[in-house]
Amino acid sequence: MTxxxxxxxxxxxxxxxxxxxxxxxxxxxxxxxxxxxRLTQLALWVALLALWLTQDIEEPQLIMNGMLLRSTSTLxxxxxxxxxxxxxxxxxRASLIRQKxxxxxxxxxxxxxTLGVLAVIGAYHFVPLFVGLELMALPLYxxxxxxxxxALSIEAGLKYxxxxxxxxxxxxxxxxxxxxxxxxxxLLAIAHLAEGFGSSNTLLLLGLIxxxxxxxxxxxxxxxxxxxxxxxxxxxxxxxxxxxxxxxxAVVVLLLRLMSGPLSSLLTxxxxxxALLAVLSMIVGAVVAIAQPNLKRMLAYSTIGxxxxxxxxxxxxxxxxxxxxxxxxxxxxxxxxVAFGVLLSMNETSDGDSKNADGKITLSRGSDLExxxxxxxxxxxxxxLMTLAMLSLAGVPPLLGFYGKFAVIAVALINGFVxxxxxxxxxxxxxxxxYLRVVRLMLFSSRSEGEGEGxxxxxxxxxxxxxxxxxxxxxxxxxxxxxxxxxxxxQALAWTFGLL
Amino acid sequence: MxxxxxxxxxxxxxxAGVAVLAVRNVDGGxxxxxxxxxxxxxxxxxxxxxxxxxxxxxxxxxxxxRVMWIPYFGIEYSxxxxxxxxxxxxxxxxxxxxxxxxxKAGSKGSYLSAxxxxxxxxxxxxxxxxxxxxxxxxxxxxxxxxxxxxVFGGAQRKYATTKFFLYTLxxxxxxxxxxxxxxxxSQTFSLQAWHxxxxxxxxxxxxxxxxxxxxxxxxxxxxxxxxxxxxxxEAPTGAAIMLASTKIGAYGFLRLLLPIVPDAxxxxxxxxxxxSLLAVIYFGFVALAQTDLKRLIAYSSIAHMGxxxxxxxxxxxxxxxxxVLLMVSNGLVVAALFFCADSLEKRLGSYRLTDCGGIVKxxxxxxxxxxxxxxxxxxxxxxxxxxxxxLVILGAVGYQLGVGLLAATVVVVGAAYTLWMVRRVVxxxxxxxxxxxxTDLGMRERLLLSVLAAVMLGFGLWPQPLLGMxxxxxxxxxxxxxxxxx
Numbered sequence: 008m009t010x011x012x013x014x015x016x017x018x019x020x021x022x023x024x025x026x027x028x029x030x031x032x033x034x035x036x037x038x039x040x041x042x043x044x045r046l047t048q049l050a051l052w053v054a055l056l057a058l059w060l061t062q063d064i065e066e067p068q069l070i071m072n073g074m075l076l077r078s079t080s081t082l083x084x085x086x087x088x089x090x091x092x093x094x095x096x097x098x099x100r101a102s103l104i105r106q107k108x109x110x111x112x113x114x115x116x117x118x119x120x121t122l123g124v125l126a127v128i129g130a131y132h133f134v135p136l137f138v139g140l141e142l143m144a145l146p147l148y149x150x151x152x153x154x155x156x157x158a159l160s161i162e163a164g165l166k167y168x169x170x171x172x173x174x175x176x177x178x179x180x181x182x183x184x185x186x187x188x189x190x191x192x193x194l195l196a197i198a199h200l201a202e203g204f205g206s207s208n209t210l211l212l213l214g215l216i217x218x219x220x221x222x223x224x225x226x227x228x229x230x231x232x233x234x235x236x237x238x239x240x241x242x243x244x245x246x247x248x249x250x251x252x253x254x255x256x257a258v259v260v261l262l263l264r265l266m267s268g269p270l271s272s273l274l275t276x277x278x279x280x281x282a283l284l285a286v287l288s289m290i291v292g293a294v295v296a297i298a299q300p301n302l303k304r305m306l307a308y309s310t311i312g313x314x315x316x317x318x319x320x321x322x323x324x325x326x327x328x329x330x331x332x333x334x335x336x337x338x339x340x341x342x343x344x345v346a347f348g349v350l351l352s353m354n355e356t357s358d359g360d361s362k363n364a365d366g367k368i369t370l371s372r373g374s375d376l377e378x379x380x381x382x383x384x385x386x387x388x389x390x391x392l393m394t395l396a397m398l399s400l401a402g403v404p405p406l407l408g409f410y411g412k413f414a415v416i417a418v419a420l421i422n423g424f425v426x427x428x429x430x431x432x433x434x435x436x437x438x439x440x441x442y443l444r445v446v447r448l449m450l451f452s453s454r455s456e457g458e459g460e461g462x463x464x465x466x467x468x469x470x471x472x473x474x475x476x477x478x479x480x481x482x483x484x485x486x487x488x489x490x491x492x493x494x495x496x497x498q499a500l501a502w503t504f505g506l507l
Numbered sequence: 508m509x510x511x512x513x514x515x516x517x518x519x520x521x522x523a524g525v526a527v528l529a530v531r532n533v534d535g536g537x538x539x540x541x542x543x544x545x546x547x548x549x550x551x552x553x554x555x556x557x558x559x560x561x562x563x564x565x566x567x568x569x570x571x572x573r574v575m576w577i578p579y580f581g582i583e584y585s586x587x588x589x590x591x592x593x594x595x596x597x598x599x600x601x602x603x604x605x606x607x608x609x610x611k612a613g614s615k616g617s618y619l620s621a622x623x624x625x626x627x628x629x630x631x632x633x634x635x636x637x638x639x640x641x642x643x644x645x646x647x648x649x650x651x652x653x654x655x656x657x658v659f660g661g662a663q664r665k666y667a668t669t670k671f672f673l674y675t676l677x678x679x680x681x682x683x684x685x686x687x688x689x690x691x692x693s694q695t696f697s698l699q700a701w702h703x704x705x706x707x708x709x710x711x712x713x714x715x716x717x718x719x720x721x722x723x724x725x726x727x728x729x730x731x732x733x734x735x736x737x738x739x740x741e742a743p744t745g746a747a748i749m750l751a752s753t754k755i756g757a758y759g760f761l762r763l764l765l766p767i768v769p770d771a772x773x774x775x776x777x778x779x780x781x782x783s784l785l786a787v788i789y790f791g792f793v794a795l796a797q798t799d800l801k802r803l804i805a806y807s808s809i810a811h812m813g814x815x816x817x818x819x820x821x822x823x824x825x826x827x828x829x830x831v832l833l834m835v836s837n838g839l840v841v842a843a844l845f846f847c848a849d850s851l852e853k854r855l856g857s858y859r860l861t862d863c864g865g866i867v868k869x870x871x872x873x874x875x876x877x878x879x880x881x882x883x884x885x886x887x888x889x890x891x892x893x894x895x896x897x898l899v900i901l902g903a904v905g906y907q908l909g910v911g912l913l914a915a916t917v918v919v920v921g922a923a924y925t926l927w928m929v930r931r932v933v934x935x936x937x938x939x940x941x942x943x944x945x946t947d948l949g950m951r952e953r954l955l956l957s958v959l960a961a962v963m964l965g966f967g968l969w970p971q972p973l974l975g976m977x978x979x980x981x982x983x984x985x986x987x988x989x990x991x992x993x
Contacts, residue, residue, distance in 0.1 A: 403650060403676070404643040413639075413683075417580070420684060421691035428687070432680040439676055443653075443669060451657040451665050493579045 014070050014077055016057035017085065018129075021122045024050030025115060032111045043111035044100065047118055051093045054125075058085055069131060073193055076131040079499040080260070080333070088124045088256050091340055092117060092249065094478065097471050098348035099245030105465065106243055108153055116146040116153075117249065127257040133182050133192040136261070140178065140225075143254050144171050150249070151242040163241025170234045174224035181217030184210055185270075197269040204272060215273055218265065219280050225258040226314045227307075229287035236299075239307035244374065247303055248347035251310050252340045259336045263321060263329045274324050281322035286430055288315030293437040302350060303374045305441060306343075309400060312438055313339050319431055320415030323422045330500040331414035334493055338399075338411035342482060346396035348475045349389050350374060352467045379445060381453040386464050388472070390449040392479040401442035402435055405486040410493065511572050513586040516553045516596070517631045520546050520603070524623035531616025539616035546623055547607040550630075554600030561593050563976045566983035568636065568699075576640070582696050585636040590980030591761050592633045594831065594973060595754060598838050599629050601962070602752045605955055606745040609846065618659055621651035622745050629753050638686045638696045638763070642679070645725075645755065649675055652746060660741040667734075667741035674734040678724030682763075685717035689767070702766045705992050711771035718764040725756025726812050729786040739805035740858075744849035747801070751808050751845070752838035760819050761831075761984065769988040772820065779820040780906075784913045786813030791920030795927070800851065800858045803928055804844045807884060807921065811837045814917050817910075818899040824985055826902020831977050832970060833895030836883070836963070840892060843880045843959040847873060850952050851932070854945040860928065865937035870947045874933045876956045881929045883963045885922045891966040 012019065028043045059082075067078035096117065103109050123143030130136035148171060152164025186192055188210035189200040204211055220231065227235040239247045266277050292312020299305040317339070320332035353374070383390035399408035412435060420428040467475070485492055523546030527539045562569060568587030576584040588596060603626040610619060628651075631644035649672055656668040690696055693704050706714070720731070727735040739747045765772055772779075787810055794806035811833065818830025848858060850873055855862050867874040883890035886897070896918065904911030948956070966973055 398650060404646045409643075409646075414580075416683070417687045417690065420687040428684055432684055436673060436677045436680060440669070440673060443672060447657060447665055447669065450654065451668075490577045490579065493577060497579050 011070075013061055014068075014075075016061050017054040017089075018122060018125050020050050020054040020057055021118055021125065025118045025122065028111050028115050028118070032115075038111065040103065040109040040111055040113060043114040044096065044109075047096065047114040048093060050118065051089050051096075051121075055086060055089045055093075058082060058089070069195070073195060074132040074135050075129045077129065081129050083495065083499045084128050084256050084260050084333070085125050087337060087340065088121060088128065088253050091252050091256070091344065092121050094344055094474065095245060095248050095252065095347070097474055098344070099248065099351045100471065101465060101468065102243070102245055102351045106154065108243060113150075113153065116150045120144075120146040120150070120249070121253060124253055124257040128260045130261075131194050131264075133186070133194070137179060137182060139257075140261075141175060143257060144175065144225075147171070147246075147250060147254070150246045151238055153243055153246065157241070159237075159241035160243070161241075163238045167234055167238045170224065174221045174231070177217045177224070178221030181214045181219075181221060184214030184217065188214060194264070194269040198271070201269060201272050211270075212273065212276060215270055215276060216280070218270075219277070219284075222258060222262050222265075223284050226255065226262070226318075227311050228284040228314045228318060229291045229311060232288070232291065232311045235311060236304045236307040239310075240301055240303045240374075244303065244347065244351050247306075248344070248351070251306065251347070252343055255310075255314075256336060256340065259317065259321070259332060263332060266321065266324060267329060271324075278322045278324060281318045282424070282427060285315045285318035285322060285427060288312060288318065289431055289434040290315075293434040293441075296438065296441045299441075300377070301375050302379065302445070305376070305445075306346065306350075309438070309442075310343075312434065313400070315434070316412060316415050316431060319419050319424070319427055323418050323424070325422070326500055327418045328422070330497045331418040333500065334414050334496045335411040337492060337496065338407045338485075341478070341485070342396050342399040342406075342408050345392055345475065345479045345482060346400065348471075348478065349393045349396065352389060352465065352471075352475075353378060354464060376445065376448060379448045382449040384453060388476065389464070392475060393449060394446050395479045395482050397442040397445050399482045399486075401439045403439070405483070407482045407485045407489065407492075409486065410489040414493070511586075512553060512557060513570050513588065513630070513634045514572060516550060516557065517586075517627050517634070519553070520550050520623040520627035520630070523549075524620040524627065527616050527623060528620040531620070536616050539619060540610065543607050543610075543616075543619040543623060547604045547626075550626070551600045551604045554596055557588070558593060558597050558976075561588070561976060563590065564979060566590060566979040570634075571636075576637075580639070580690070580696065581694065582639045583637045584640060585697065586631075586634045586640075587636045588634050590977040591758070591831070591984070593976055594835055595633045595758060596630060598835055599626060599633065599753055602748060602838065602842055605842065605846075605958065606748055609745070609849075609951070609955055611951070615659070618655060618743065618745070621655040622749060624651045625655075625746075625749050629749075629755060632755050633758065636698050638689070638698055638701070640696075641698070641762070642683060642686060645721075645759070646676075646679055648755070652742075652750060655746045656738060656742045659743040659746070662741075663737065664741045667737035671734045671738040674724050674731070677720070678731065679721040681717040682721035685714045688714065698763065698767075702987060703992075704767070706768065706770075708770055708774070708993055711768040711992070712774070715764065715768045715771035715775060718759070718768070722756045722759035722764060725759065726754075726816065727756065727809055728812065728816055729782055729789060732786075732790075732809055735809055736802050736805045739808075740799060740801045744845050747805075748842045748845050751805070751841045754834045754838055757812060757815050757819075757830075757834055760816065765819065766984060766987055768992075770991055770993055772988065773822070776820045776822065780817060780910060783813045783817035783820065784910065786810060787817070787914060787917045788920065791917060791924065795920065795924040797924075798860050800848045800860055800863075800928070800932070801845070802858075803860070803924065804841060804848060807844075807924065808837060808841045810917060810921065811884075814896065814899050814914060817914055818902060821899075821902045821906045821910075822985070822988065823902040823905060824981065825905070826899050827981050827985060828974055828977065829895045829898025829900075829902060831895075831981065832891070832966075832973060833899060835973065836891035836895050836966065839959055839963055840880060840883050843876075843956060843963070844884065846952070846956055846959070847877050847880065850948060855941060860931045861938070863932040864935045865933075866945070867933045868937070869945050872948045872953055876948075876960060877933055878929055879960050880956075880963075881925045883967070884925050886918055889964065889967045891963045891970070893967055894970045 024046055062077050062082050120143050123139045126139030130139050148168040151167050152161050154160040189197045191197050224231040288311050292308050296305050296308035317332050317335045320328050399406035402408045402412040416428050416431050527543050531539045568589050571587040574584045576582050625648055628644045628648045635641035653668050653672045689701055724731045790806050790810035794803050797803040815830045815833050818826040852858050883892045886892035900914050903914040
C-alpha cells in the first residue's frame with residue numbers, strides 16, 4: 008500500500024502553523040498576537056485550499072491503513088469548521104485586544120482544538136477518533152479559563168474540565184466495551200462484525216450507552232447539559248462562539264457516522280436514547296432560556312434546544328435524516344456566527360480594568376440582555392444583524408433557520424415520529440418568545456434618561472463589519488435560495504452514506 | 508407573451524420596500540415617500556391589468572408560473588390565480604395604494620417599507636400554488652408586521668405585538684406539520700395534487716384540526732381571536748388596515764382546508780357553524796361594550812368574519828358567494844372605518860368614544876362619510892355589505908331556519924353598535940372642548956375616503972362583476988367538495 012501524506016495536507020498545514028507559533032513564542036516571548044493572528048488566518052485558508060485541491064473525490068476513500076476517511080461529507084464539514092473558525096477570529100479580533108487576550112498562545116489553542124476537530128471529522132478508527140476528541144477538548148478547557156482574573160471564567164474552566172474529563176472517560180469506556188465485544192477498533196471491521204450480533208449482545212449495547220452519553224455531553228444535550236450555561240457565560244465570548252459552533256460540527260459527524268455504519272445494527276436502541284435526549288433538550292432549551300437575564304446564558308440554552316432538533320433529524324437513521332441533521336448544524340452555525348459576531352462587538356468590560364477598590368475580582372459584564380435595550384438607537388447595524396440572527400435561530404421564514412427546522416421536522420414526521428414532531432413544533436413556539444424578547448429590547452425599547460450615558464460602543468473595523476453584514480445577509484439570501492446549501496449537504500451524503 | 512406578471516406583482520413592492528428602507532434618510536425622507544407611492548401605483552396598475560385580462564369563465568389557474576425551487580423536497584416556485592384569488596389581489600392592490608397614499612409628509616421610511624413588503628408577501632400568499640411557498644409567504648408577513656406594530660404602535664404595543672407573533676406562529680406551525688404529512692403521503696407539495704389526494708376520514712379530521720389552527724388564528728375565529736383586538740388597536744392605522752383587510756386567513760380556508768379535507772369539513776360543519784354563530788353574536792355584543800373606537804371596529808370586523816366562516820361551512824353556492832363578497836366588502840369597510848378613526852385621532856389625540864361627540868358641526872365631510880361607512884357596515888341595501896350578508900343569511904335560512912335567524916342577528920346587533928357609535932361620535936352634544944376647534948378633512952383624506960365610498964357603492968349597486976369573476980371557481984370548489992375523498 009502506498010503511503011502518501013498529500014491527503015493529510017490540511018491537517019499538516021494547521022500543525023505547521025501551530026509549531027511555528029510555538030517557535031515564535033519561544034524566540035520572541037514578549038510579542039503580541041498580531042503575527043500569530045495573521046499566521047492563523049493564513050493557515051486556515053491554506054488548509055481550506057488544500058482540502059479542496061487534494062480531495063476532488065466522489066468515491067469515499069479510506070487512507071492511512073483505514074484510519075481516516077476522505078469523502079464528500081468530510082470535505083464539507085471540515086471546510087465548514089475551518090471557515091467558521093476563520094470568521095469567528097475575524098469577528099472576535101477586537102474583543103480579544105480589549106480583553107487583553109491578544110497573545111500568540113490564544114491562537115495556538117484555537118489551532119490545536121481545530122486540528123482535533125479535523126481529525127474527528129476524518130476518523131474512521133477508534134484510535135484517531137479518540138485522540139482527535141481529546142485534542143479538540145483539552146485546549147478548550149484552557150481557552151474557557153483564559154481570563155485568569157475573572158471569577159466566572161475560572162469557575163467555568165474548572166467545571167468544564169471536570170465534567171469533560173468524566174465524559175471522555177465514558178466515551179473511552181464505551182469504546183473499550185465495543186472493542187471487547189467485537190475485537191476490533193476499526194469502524195469498518197466493527198460494522199462487519201456487529202451486523203451478526205443484533206441487539207442481543209449486552210457488551211455492545213453497554214458500550215453504545217456509554218458512547219452516547221459521551222457524545223451527548225459534547226453536544227450539551229439534556230441531561231448532559233449542566234456545564235453549558237456556566238461555560239458559555241464564563242468563557243470569553245470568542246471562546247463561547249467557538250465551543251458552540253466548531254466542535255459541534257465534529258461531534259455531529261461522529262454521531263451520524265457511528266449510527267449509520269459501525270453500530271447501525273442497534274438502530275432501535277439508538278433511536279430510543281436519542282429520542283429521549285431530543286425531547287428533553289428541546290423542552291429544557293426552550294423553557295429554561297426564558298428565565299435567563301444574560302444573553303450568553305440564553306444562547307447556551309438556545310444551543311441545547313437546537314441540539315434537540317438536530318437529534319430529531321439524526322435519530323431517523325437513514326440518509327434523509329442524516330442529511331437533515333447535517334443541514335441543520337450548518338444553518339445553526341451560520342446563524343450563531345452572526346449572533347455572536349454582534350455580541351463580540353459589544354462592550355465586554357474586562358476585569359483587569361474594573362477591579363473593585365479593595366482589589367477583589369469582579370465579574371465581567373456587557374452581555375446582559377439589558378445591555379441590548381434600545382440598541383437600535385445607538386447602533387442600527389448591530390441591532391438589525393442581531394434581529395436577523397434571532398429570527399433565523401427562531402426559525403421564522405424566509406430566513407435560513409426555518410429550512411433547518413423544516414428539514415428535520417419533515418423527515419421525522421414522514422418517518423413516523425409524530426409525537427416528537429409535535430413536541431418540536433410546540434417548543435419552537437416557546438423558543439420564539441425568548442428570541443423575540445431580544446428583538447423587542449433592541450428595537451422597541453429605549454433606555455431611560457441618563458442610563459448608560461457616555462457609553463460608547465466600540466467601533467467595528469471595516470473588514471469585520473463587511474463580513475459580518477454579508478454573513479447576516481447570507482441568512483436571508485440562503486433563505487430565498489435554500490437549495491444552494493440543502494443540495495450540497497444532500498449530495499455530500501448521498502455519495503457517502505454507510506461510509507459517512 | 509410570457510411576462511411573469513404575478514412575480515412582478517409580488518417582487519416589485521418587496522424590492523421597492525427594500526429600496527425605500529435604503530433611502531429613508533435621504534433628503535428628509537422625500538425620495539423614500541415618492542418611491543413608495545410609485546411602487547404602490549405600479550403594483551396597482553399591474554393588478555388592474557391582471558383583473559382585466561382575467562378570464563372569468565374559466566375555473567382554471569391563470570397567469571401560471573412554474574420553476575423548480577427546492578428540488579430536494581420537490582418544492583416549486585409555482586404561482587397562479589383563479590377566481591377565488593383574483594378578487595383579493597385586486598383588493599390588496601387598492602388597500603395598499605390607499606394606505607401608502609394616505610401617508611403624509613413626515614412619515615417614516617421604514618414604516619412605508621414594511622407596508623410595501625407586507626403587501627408584496629400578501630400578493631404571494633394569494634397566488635401561491637405550492638403549499639410551502641404559500642406557507643412561507645403566509646409566515647414571512649409576520650416579520651414586517653411584528654416590527655411595525657412594535658416600533659410604531661400605541662402604548663401597549665410590546666404586549667400586543669408579541670401576542671400577535673406567538674399566536675400566529677403557534678397556529679401556523681401546526682399547519683406545517685399537516686403539510687409534512689401530506690408530502691409524506693403524496694411526495695409533492697403541489698396544492699393541485701393534494702386536492703385529488705384520497706385520505707381516510709380519521710386523517711382528514713386530524714389535518715382539519717391542523718389547518719383550522721392556522722387559519723382560525725389568522726381569520727380570526729373564536730376562540731383563537733385573542734390577539735386580534737390588541738393587535739388591531741395598537742397597530743398604527745396603515746398596519747391595522749393591512750392586517751384586518753387582506754383576509755388571508757379566510758382565504759386559507761378556501762384554498763387549502765375545504766378542498767383538501769372536504770369530508771372532514773362535512774363532518775365538522777355543524778361545529779364550525781356553531782363557532783361561527785357564536786362569533787357573530789358574542790363579538791357583536793362585545794363590540795357594543797367598547798369605549799375605544801379602534802377596538803370597536805376590530806370587534807365589528809371579527810363579528811363579520813364569523814358570518815364569512817358561516818358561509819364557508821354551509822356547503823351552498825349562494826352562501827359561499829356571499830361569504831367571498833363579504834370578505835371583500837368587509838375589507839373595504841374596515842379600511843374606511845380605520846381611516847376615519849385615524850382622522851379623528853389626529854385631531855383629538857384619542858380613540859376614546861367619550862372624547863368625541865358632536866363632530867358633525869366641526870367636520871361635516873367626515874360625518875357624512877362616516878355615516879355612509881356605518882351604513883355599509885350594517886349592510887344597508889345599496890352598499891357592498893348588503894349583498895354579502897344577504898346571500899350568506901339566505902344560504903343559512905336554506906340550511907336551517909334557526910341558523911338563519913341567529914345569523915341575522917349580525918344585522919341587528921351590528922346596527923346597534925354601529926349606530927350607537929355614530930351617535931356618540933358624530934351627533935350628540937359637544938362634550939370635549941377641543942372638538943369645536945378642529946378642522947374638517949383635508950383634500951387628501953376626502954379623496955381617499957370618497958374613493959372607498961365609491962367602490963362600496965359601486966359594488967353594492969352592481970355586484971355582478973365581482974360575482975362573475977369568482978363564479979366559475981366557486982362552482983368548481985363546491986363540486987369538488989361534494990366528491991368524497993375517502
